[in-house]
Amino acid sequence: MxxxxxxxxxxxxxxxxxxxxxAVKAVLAELQGEGTSPDDVVLVGGIGQHAKxxxxxxxxxxxxxxxxALPPAEGIKLAKPETKVIVFSGDGDAYGEGMEHLxxxxxxxxxxxxxxHDNRVYALTTxxxxxxxxxxxxxxxxxxxxxxxxxxxxxxxxxxGATHIARGYSANLPxxxxxxxxxxxxxxxxxxxxxxxxxxxxxxxxxYNKHVYELKDHDPADREAALKKIREWDYNLEAPIxxxxxxxxxxxxxxAEFLKALKPAAAGSRPELIKEVxxxxx
Amino acid sequence: xxxxxxxxxxxxxxxIDKAGLIxxxxxxxxxxxxxxxxxxxxxxxxxxxxxxxxxxxxxxxxHRNKVDFLLALNxxxxxxxxxxxxxxxxxxxxxxxVKADGLxxxxxQIIKEENAPEISRNTCLIGxxxxxxxxxxxxxxxxxxxxxxxxxxxxLKVGKRGFDGARxxxxxxxxxxxxxxxxxxxxxxxLGLIAAGLQAYVAYPMTPSxxxxxFMAEAADKFSLKVLQPEGEIGVIMTALGFSYAGTxxxxxxxxxxxxxxxxxxxxxxxxxxxxxxxxxxxxxPSTGLPTYTGQTELHFVLNAGQGEFPRLMVAPxxxxxxxxxxxxxxxxxxxxxxxxxxxxxxxxxxxxxxxDLNSIKEVKEAALPKRAFPGDKGAVxxxxxxxxxxxxxxxxxxxxxxxxxxxxLRKGNDLAEELEKYESVKVYGNNNASTAxxxxxxxxxxxxxxxxxxxxxxxxxxxxxxxxxxxxxxxxxGVKKLICVENNSTGQLxxxxxxxxxxxxxxxxxxxxRPFDLDELEGELKKWL
Numbered sequence: 001m002x003x004x005x006x007x008x009x010x011x012x013x014x015x016x017x018x019x020x021x022x023a024v025k026a027v028l029a030e031l032q033g034e035g036t037s038p039d040d041v042v043l044v045g046g047i048g049q050h051a052k053x054x055x056x057x058x059x060x061x062x063x064x065x066x067x068x069a070l071p072p073a074e075g076i077k078l079a080k081p082e083t084k085v086i087v088f089s090g091d092g093d094a095y096g097e098g099m100e101h102l103x104x105x106x107x108x109x110x111x112x113x114x115x116x117h118d119n120r121v122y123a124l125t126t127x128x129x130x131x132x133x134x135x136x137x138x139x140x141x142x143x144x145x146x147x148x149x150x151x152x153x154x155x156x157x158x159x160x161g162a163t164h165i166a167r168g169y170s171a172n173l174p175x176x177x178x179x180x181x182x183x184x185x186x187x188x189x190x191x192x193x194x195x196x197x198x199x200x201x202x203x204x205x206x207x208y209n210k211h212v213y214e215l216k217d218h219d220p221a222d223r224e225a226a227l228k229k230i231r232e233w234d235y236n237l238e239a240p241i242x243x244x245x246x247x248x249x250x251x252x253x254x255x256a257e258f259l260k261a262l263k264p265a266a267a268g269s270r271p272e273l274i275k276e277v278x279x280x281x282x
Numbered sequence: 283x284x285x286x287x288x289x290x291x292x293x294x295x296x297x298i299d300k301a302g303l304i305x306x307x308x309x310x311x312x313x314x315x316x317x318x319x320x321x322x323x324x325x326x327x328x329x330x331x332x333x334x335x336x337x338x339x340x341x342x343x344x345h346r347n348k349v350d351f352l353l354a355l356n357x358x359x360x361x362x363x364x365x366x367x368x369x370x371x372x373x374x375x376x377x378x379x380v381k382a383d384g385l386x387x388x389x390x391q392i393i394k395e396e397n398a399p400e401i402s403r404n405t406c407l408i409g410x411x412x413x414x415x416x417x418x419x420x421x422x423x424x425x426x427x428x429x430x431x432x433x434x435x436x437x438l439k440v441g442k443r444g445f446d447g448a449r450x451x452x453x454x455x456x457x458x459x460x461x462x463x464x465x466x467x468x469x470x471x472x473l474g475l476i477a478a479g480l481q482a483y484v485a486y487p488m489t490p491s492x493x494x495x496x497f498m499a500e501a502a503d504k505f506s507l508k509v510l511q512p513e514g515e516i517g518v519i520m521t522a523l524g525f526s527y528a529g530t531x532x533x534x535x536x537x538x539x540x541x542x543x544x545x546x547x548x549x550x551x552x553x554x555x556x557x558x559x560x561x562x563x564x565x566x567x568p569s570t571g572l573p574t575y576t577g578q579t580e581l582h583f584v585l586n587a588g589q590g591e592f593p594r595l596m597v598a599p600x601x602x603x604x605x606x607x608x609x610x611x612x613x614x615x616x617x618x619x620x621x622x623x624x625x626x627x628x629x630x631x632x633x634x635x636x637x638x639d640l641n642s643i644k645e646v647k648e649a650a651l652p653k654r655a656f657p658g659d660k661g662a663v664x665x666x667x668x669x670x671x672x673x674x675x676x677x678x679x680x681x682x683x684x685x686x687x688x689x690x691x692l693r694k695g696n697d698l699a700e701e702l703e704k705y706e707s708v709k710v711y712g713n714n715n716a717s718t719a720x721x722x723x724x725x726x727x728x729x730x731x732x733x734x735x736x737x738x739x740x741x742x743x744x745x746x747x748x749x750x751x752x753x754x755x756x757x758x759x760x761g762v763k764k765l766i767c768v769e770n771n772s773t774g775q776l777x778x779x780x781x782x783x784x785x786x787x788x789x790x791x792x793x794x795x796x797r798p799f800d801l802d803e804l805e806g807e808l809k810k811w812l
Contacts, residue, residue: 005674005676006674006676007676007677039657039658039659039660039661039662040658042528042657044524047668052677054665054667055676055677058663059663060657060658060662060663060664060665061664061665061666061667061675062524062527062666063665063666063667063668063669063671063675063677064520064550064668065520065546065547065550065668068516068520068546068547068550071512071516071517071518071520071521071524072520072521072523072524072527073524074512074521074524075482075484075520075521075522075523075524075525075526075527075528075530075532076524076525076527076528076657077524078482078508078510078521078524078525079482079508079524079525079527079528079529079530080528080657080658082658083528083657083658100513100514100516100517101513101516101517103513104512104513104517258508258510262502262506262508263502263503263506264506265504265505265506266503266504266505270476270477270479270505270648271477271645273504273505274473274476274477274640275640277473277501277504278463278465278473278638278640279463281463281464281465281469281638282307282310282311282461282462282463282464
């Protein structure tokens with residue numbers, strides 16, 4: 001099955017989103033080879049440059065509202081638990097407008113993969129400050145420089161209860177492919193925060209290339225070690241930037257527990273059952 | 283005595299609601315039709331709470347402002363409501379804490395002697411009432427056994443002490459009529475949705491719709507319902523739309539404030555053509571307002587909620603049978619036309635207690651899923667989109683497609699209006715030849731129908747508010763020279779809606795103090811406009 005659609009791609013040349021698109025398509029093809037039909041995949045996106053992914057991949061998709069990618073993804077997962085639900089979101093989408101949903105999806109540990117295209121700038125609206133923009137960042141909404149400190153999304157979801165936390169980089173496609181597949185196969189809530197470079201409004205290629213390194217000899221099952229590594233770079237000050245899986249553990253996933261608790265309907269048609277219920281109200 | 287009212291009151295936390303329900307069920311077993319008006323503050327302990335239980339041989343859906351019995355567990359109940367007691371009425375009270383004229387029992391002392399919990403004062407009080415009303419002990423005992431399976435023995439003991447400690451003042455006779463279930467509007471609406479095949483209910487608690495969430499959660503096992511309480515109302519509606527996309531029939535419920543948050547999802551459902559049922563239980567606004575009191579202020583809000591133009595179904599049932607029937611229809615129509623469908627209720631109906639006659643409701647069969655692909659179907663790619671999109675679900679900004687899609691949505695609205703002609707979208711009651719008619723919507727139906735009888739008026743109740751049932755309304759209003767619109771708001775929202783459709787109300791009777799009209803009050807208002 002061809003994964004391309006008729007839609008014309010209109011990201012800027014050199015946009016980090018291409019790497020995510022390529023990684024996802026490659027992984028979907030690989031999964032298909034391993035027996036996961038694309039019919040059983042649903043892609044969900046918010047609003048932002050990231051969400052154009054949905055127009056570019058010929059797979060079931062739910063193009064949601066800004067900040068609202070996770071709630072429908074959870075509904076889809078609970079309606080059709082066999083579905084692989086992959087959510088794309090931006091830093092504004094997931095960490096700004098939709099932060100409430102992020103915290104709760106992580107808290108529930110629902111089996112959904114969230115890929116955040118973290119370019120640390122609002123690109124679709126042509127360059128405003130986001131929750132992960134560094135202090136001092138001059139943007140269209142902060143011409144004098146950003147006064148706020150950024151949030152560290154990895155630390156946030158660790159505290160909230162996510163069971164798979166990784167950071168990728170749009171200039172490291174082999175690692176990204178590996179991370180996307182690992183996250184999709186993880187049973188529970190997984191976040192990949194992808195440092196995705198916006199060449200037009202915040203070109204950080206040189207900065208990242210200078211600081212990124214791949215995690216080695218790190219035990220992702222060790223929560224304390226994960227937290228330490230996550231805190232190594234606070235998305236603000238210059239520091240080494242680790243790429244890879246920081247944390248990974250297996251805990252009961254919400255969808256599995258929810259469906260375990262769901263009983264099959266009692267014997268009898270609904271009208272009959274309703275008559276039975278009404279007897280308790282006389 | 284065959285048409286009577288009882289007011290029972292005390293502090294929140296005294297079990298007033300339960301005692302009221304037991305009385306209603308007792309009268310129900312004696313063959314009466316009943317209605318319960320519940321009045322309680324927005325807190326858990328303390329504050330004044332009361333129920334008015336009205337019983338009649340005929341079906342009733344409204345309370346009266348004069349009562350035959352005033353049952354008081356505290357002084358406040360007497361002080362606040364003694365003016366409601368009829369001249370021949372009787373107050374029954376706990377003489378340990380209440381000073382009044384009537385039938386006092388030392389309930390506090392009885393409880394102590396029986397070593398019974400404080401909460402059982404209510405049982406003692408209604409025991410005394412049963413005796414005073416000439417109800418025999420076995421009938422009262424049966425009601426206690428049915429309604430208080432926990433701590434039964436002690437309640438029977440305390441109830442008997444109350445019964446024996448009182449004297450008969452009147453005789454409530456048995457009526458030869460089978461009992462009917464007593465339901466709140468919320469419960470009936472829930473069952474209607476379930477009857478039409480509801481599979482998922484998603485909600486964040488908010489009065490007066492919270493009880494739907496609890497009802498669905500309780501019913502989840504029996505009907506295999508997926509019941510979920512997400513992080514807030516935005517999460518609620520978007521999660522439900524995820525269910526809907528995947529082919530799972532879902533409903534959400536809230537009140538005005540929660541619905542404010544849902545409106546972006548409403549517009550999304552309109553654009554993505556995702557079916558969903560949205561229950562909005564109205565209460566007194568604006569803002570937090572009076573959380574546990576009633577209102578009919580969201581007609582235009584719900585009618586216009588969400589940016590852009592798209593068709594919607596909006597119904598306002600007036601009693602639990604209508605809530606059941608239109609709840610079921612709303613779910614079916616939402617899926618048939620792939621639109622958002624709204625059910626407007628209000629606190630009066632949502633939490634009031636009514637007799638419910640399932641046999642009087644036309645059967646609504648569960649509608650089949652529309653013939654379209656769902657995610658998971660073999661070889662199908664199902665793309666839905668909040669952007670304007672082409673037939674395959676891909677984003678577009680093309681002028682021709684934009685126009686075409688807007689017209690497609692409009693067409694659905696026209697088809698829906700045509701489909702609704704098959705149903706009784708406007709109901710007419712009372713004297714069909716009268717030149718004066720009362721116009722009402724939602725829970726005001728009950729009180730208006732009863733009041734109209736006295737004046738020989740006609741009553742017109744539009745059940746469907748969107749798309750406005752023009753043909754049926756025209757037929758209903760034919761021959762009417764004076765139209766009196768009765769609403770629980772300060773601006774006459776239904777009157778405005780009919781004005782948009784070329785009709786006008788001659789008089790408005792509006793009440794906006796958070797309380798529903800009682801029968802006597804409405805009759806008094808109508809008299810002014812004779």
